[in-house]
Amino acid sequence: MQKKKIVFFGDSITEAGVNPTGYITQIGTIASKENVSAKYEFVGAGIGGNKVYDLFLRLENDVLNRNPDVVIIFIGVNDVWHKRTYGTGTDADKFEKFYTAIIKKLQEKNIKVVLCTPAAIGEKTDYSNELDGDLNKYSGIIRNLAKANNVPIVDLRNTFLEYNKKYNTENKQAGILTSDGVHLNDKGNQVVAEEMWKIIKAL
Amino acid sequence: MQKKKIVFFGDSITEAGVNPTGYITQIGTIASKENVSAKYEFVGAGIGGNKVYDLFLRLENDVLNRNPDVVIIFIGVNDVWHKRTYGTGTDADKFEKFYTAIIKKLQEKNIKVVLCTPAAIGEKTDYSNELDGDLNKYSGIIRNLAKANNVPIVDLRNTFLEYNKKYNTENKQAGILTSDGVHLNDKGNQVVAEEMWKIIKAL
Amino acid sequence: MQKKKIVFFGDSITEAGVNPTGYITQIGTIASKENVSAKYEFVGAGIGGNKVYDLFLRLENDVLNRNPDVVIIFIGVNDVWHKRTYGTGTDADKFEKFYTAIIKKLQEKNIKVVLCTPAAIGEKTDYSNELDGDLNKYSGIIRNLAKANNVPIVDLRNTFLEYNKKYNTENKQAGILTSDGVHLNDKGNQVVAEEMWKIIKAL
Amino acid sequence: MQKKKIVFFGDSITEAGVNPTGYITQIGTIASKENVSAKYEFVGAGIGGNKVYDLFLRLENDVLNRNPDVVIIFIGVNDVWHKRTYGTGTDADKFEKFYTAIIKKLQEKNIKVVLCTPAAIGEKTDYSNELDGDLNKYSGIIRNLAKANNVPIVDLRNTFLEYNKKYNTENKQAGILTSDGVHLNDKGNQVVAEEMWKIIKAL
Numbered sequence: 001m002q003k004k005k006i007v008f009f010g011d012s013i014t015e016a017g018v019n020p021t022g023y024i025t026q027i028g029t030i031a032s033k034e035n036v037s038a039k040y041e042f043v044g045a046g047i048g049g050n051k052v053y054d055l056f057l058r059l060e061n062d063v064l065n066r067n068p069d070v071v072i073i074f075i076g077v078n079d080v081w082h083k084r085t086y087g088t089g090t091d092a093d094k095f096e097k098f099y100t101a102i103i104k105k106l107q108e109k110n111i112k113v114v115l116c117t118p119a120a121i122g123e124k125t126d127y128s129n130e131l132d133g134d135l136n137k138y139s140g141i142i143r144n145l146a147k148a149n150n151v152p153i154v155d156l157r158n159t160f161l162e163y164n165k166k167y168n169t170e171n172k173q174a175g176i177l178t179s180d181g182v183h184l185n186d187k188g189n190q191v192v193a194e195e196m197w198k199i200i201k202a203l
Numbered sequence: 204m205q206k207k208k209i210v211f212f213g214d215s216i217t218e219a220g221v222n223p224t225g226y227i228t229q230i231g232t233i234a235s236k237e238n239v240s241a242k243y244e245f246v247g248a249g250i251g252g253n254k255v256y257d258l259f260l261r262l263e264n265d266v267l268n269r270n271p272d273v274v275i276i277f278i279g280v281n282d283v284w285h286k287r288t289y290g291t292g293t294d295a296d297k298f299e300k301f302y303t304a305i306i307k308k309l310q311e312k313n314i315k316v317v318l319c320t321p322a323a324i325g326e327k328t329d330y331s332n333e334l335d336g337d338l339n340k341y342s343g344i345i346r347n348l349a350k351a352n353n354v355p356i357v358d359l360r361n362t363f364l365e366y367n368k369k370y371n372t373e374n375k376q377a378g379i380l381t382s383d384g385v386h387l388n389d390k391g392n393q394v395v396a397e398e399m400w401k402i403i404k405a406l
Numbered sequence: 407m408q409k410k411k412i413v414f415f416g417d418s419i420t421e422a423g424v425n426p427t428g429y430i431t432q433i434g435t436i437a438s439k440e441n442v443s444a445k446y447e448f449v450g451a452g453i454g455g456n457k458v459y460d461l462f463l464r465l466e467n468d469v470l471n472r473n474p475d476v477v478i479i480f481i482g483v484n485d486v487w488h489k490r491t492y493g494t495g496t497d498a499d500k501f502e503k504f505y506t507a508i509i510k511k512l513q514e515k516n517i518k519v520v521l522c523t524p525a526a527i528g529e530k531t532d533y534s535n536e537l538d539g540d541l542n543k544y545s546g547i548i549r550n551l552a553k554a555n556n557v558p559i560v561d562l563r564n565t566f567l568e569y570n571k572k573y574n575t576e577n578k579q580a581g582i583l584t585s586d587g588v589h590l591n592d593k594g595n596q597v598v599a600e601e602m603w604k605i606i607k608a609l
Numbered sequence: 610m611q612k613k614k615i616v617f618f619g620d621s622i623t624e625a626g627v628n629p630t631g632y633i634t635q636i637g638t639i640a641s642k643e644n645v646s647a648k649y650e651f652v653g654a655g656i657g658g659n660k661v662y663d664l665f666l667r668l669e670n671d672v673l674n675r676n677p678d679v680v681i682i683f684i685g686v687n688d689v690w691h692k693r694t695y696g697t698g699t700d701a702d703k704f705e706k707f708y709t710a711i712i713k714k715l716q717e718k719n720i721k722v723v724l725c726t727p728a729a730i731g732e733k734t735d736y737s738n739e740l741d742g743d744l745n746k747y748s749g750i751i752r753n754l755a756k757a758n759n760v761p762i763v764d765l766r767n768t769f770l771e772y773n774k775k776y777n778t779e780n781k782q783a784g785i786l787t788s789d790g791v792h793l794n795d796k797g798n799q800v801v802a803e804e805m806w807k808i809i810k811a812l
Contacts, residue, residue, distance in 0.1 A: 053459060057503055084286075087489030087693055088497045097463055122336070128343055133325070133335030140331055256662060260706055286696030290490060294697045300666055489693070528742070534749055539731070539741030546737055 217249025420452025623655025
């Protein structure tokens with residue numbers, strides 16, 4: 001039987017996903033527990049600081065050249081965040097254009113595509129994280145792209161908010177699913193792994 | 204009987220408040236209808252583009268020199284907005300420091316102070332207006348200042364969100380209480396006038 | 407004899423280049439005066455607000471589909487400017503990557519390429535225009551790209567600075583070659599037309 | 610004989626000025642060598658991240674309460690830099706207003722004031738450091754304030770540029786007078802100490 005090759009394509013969160021407690025590693029562990037690890041090959045393709053057009057620029061080298069069966073796109077935090085920190089975030093309409101171009105190029109090669117919304121820049125639950133508004137806007141764009149292209153979505157933005165509403169009762173900025181508001185702690189990696197696994201095993 | 208002099212101290216929203224349909228004019232109309240207009244003098248002191256430290260810098264000239272009984276401070280939109288448009292928004296901790304300094308200087312002169320939260324930068328109700336997170340954060344600072352200084356607050360941020368949740372069913376960016384997401388249309392001026400009036404007549 | 411088709415590929419400055427006094431129109435006039443207008447077809451392909459990756463995204467539709475012989479790329483102002491105004495400028499390294507990708511795609515089709523440096527954001531000559539430093543940096547990237555790809559360059563950044571050093575003796579922000587520091591007035595369009603013509607007729 | 614108390618009022622550069630090789634320490638060493646250390650008391654009052662309005666807000670506590678004879682104001686880097694990194698730089702006109710307010714408050718107490726221009730954000734000599742334009746603009750404001758208020762100025766912006774033109778022949782971003790383009794290395798502290806000393810001993 002041929003293994004299904006799944007590439008995780010993203011930023012620093014995905015770059016850390018292959019660490020011992022990273023979400024990609026944890027997906028491997030789940031697959032083992034369910035005795036299906038022989039069916040999958042999980043490949044991390046995350047680079048810190050990446051925005052949607054970085055994924056576009058390295059799609060050929062880092063993804064297509066690996067002949068994946070499935071690509072899970074997990075991007076968006078830096079497209080919003082870099083507006084504040086470097087003045088080089090991504091315009092909403094260009095975000096959609098480059099994201100669409102990536103989906104099209106993958107689908108042309110008959111590669112299955114899974115989208116993810118960006119989880120968090122700050123874990124406060126009262127909508128007072130500085131960039132909440134913009135991150136919600138870009139998450140909305142991704143949700144629309146999933147619908148328009150008829151592909152599955154892992155709505156991590158929603159998952160993280162619901163989780164925090166339940167467990168982050170002190171309205172903390174970080175420390176529940178992330179170490180710093182953005183990067184996943186072990187629990188965050190676990191939650192992402194579980195959410196992604198639901199989609200992966202149903203593909 | 205001596206009139207109670209009330210100065211409205213703010214930005215472009217307050218500068219437009221003295222227009223024929225502006226919120227300060229409408230407060231005057233309400234006072235007339237309730238036959239108490241003889242008891243009040245309403246003075247607009249709004250200047251477009253102002254941030255909290257602009258109010259601080261012109262406090263002496265534009266407010267203290269007028270010997271008001273009450274000052275209604277309505278500021279905050281530009282402190283957040285100018286981060287995006289000019290790179291010159293106000294740090295959250297400095298916002299609090301200058302705001303506190305204004306309150307102290309007014310209270311030292313036995314002037315009553317009323318605070319307002321900034322109403323909106325975008326009227327969408329699903330928390331996806333780009334600057335919602337930061338505007339909520341600064342509104343939280345103002346709410347805490349009202350409590351800490353034991354002064355009344357007109358929570359326009361909350362009023363506008365509740366109004367839009369009811370009437371902005373299409374999740375529009377503008378056109379319900381504002382013309383452009385920030386500046387008040389006639390209805391917006393009316394809502395602000397009514398909310399402020401509740402506090403003013405109870406002073 | 408077949409006409410040489412020259413496409414001007416850029417932003418609002420190029421969009422306005424086809425106006426009656428625009429630089430593309432003036433190049434046509436120069437060609438007529440020199441009795442060589444039959445040899446050229448000049449095509450404007452400028453869209454306001456464009457950055458380098460906008461050119462990349464519309465290269466196929468707006469340039470390649472027209473089968474040009476020469477493409478004059480005139481971009482960069484918004485890549486720097488939008489850092490300040492929208493937080494969505496272009497990272498220097500991505501600017502180079504997308505610019506290089508455009509050059510490669512044109513050269514693969516045997517289309518001649520001419521580069522231009524961005525002329526100005528502010529005409530002051532004492533290096534105190536707010537974005538001078540960054541605009542110089544991006545101009546340097548373009549100069550290096552011209553060398554690395556062995557293609558001609560119209561160094562408008564340099565031309566404008568030298569012109570202003572001579573004629574802008576009052577160190578004005580605008581009004582010499584531009585109307586607002588960025589967009590060309592008639593004289594500015596003339597200077598650009600003359601500089602570009604030197605390169606065009608030598609191709 | 611009473612010592613002349615000199616307070617250095619600034620940001621992280623001044624905060625580091627009291628370190629063993631810091632510029633304030635080196636001024637002390639120079640004074641010793643010239644056998645006049647008994648005439649002076651040097652006091653550092655720098656706090657990292659400070660902008661002009663931070664100095665304004667802590668003027669009473671950190672400067673006036675110490676009854677200085679001379680205050681050397683060395684501020685401006687963060688007023689420009691924070692536009693890029695946090696969106697909370699200082700508007701040019703407010704920079705001038707707060708700076709003027711500080712000068713006035715000091716002069717009212719008969720304290721002598723010395724101004725400094727901000728030295729550098731990047732040491733490149735071809736005007737291609739990203740923020741060169743804006744830093745030159747704010748340096749110009751400080752030069753005008755020195756003239757308008759008839760007070761001495763230590764024009765470090767100019768000193769650093771001239772020094773780099775001579776010694777930074779490779780057009781490096783940092784490493785000549787700074788460690789990172791902004792914060793002074795030992796040589797940078799020495800140059801600042803020598804320039805300030807010229808003014809101090811002439812007071």
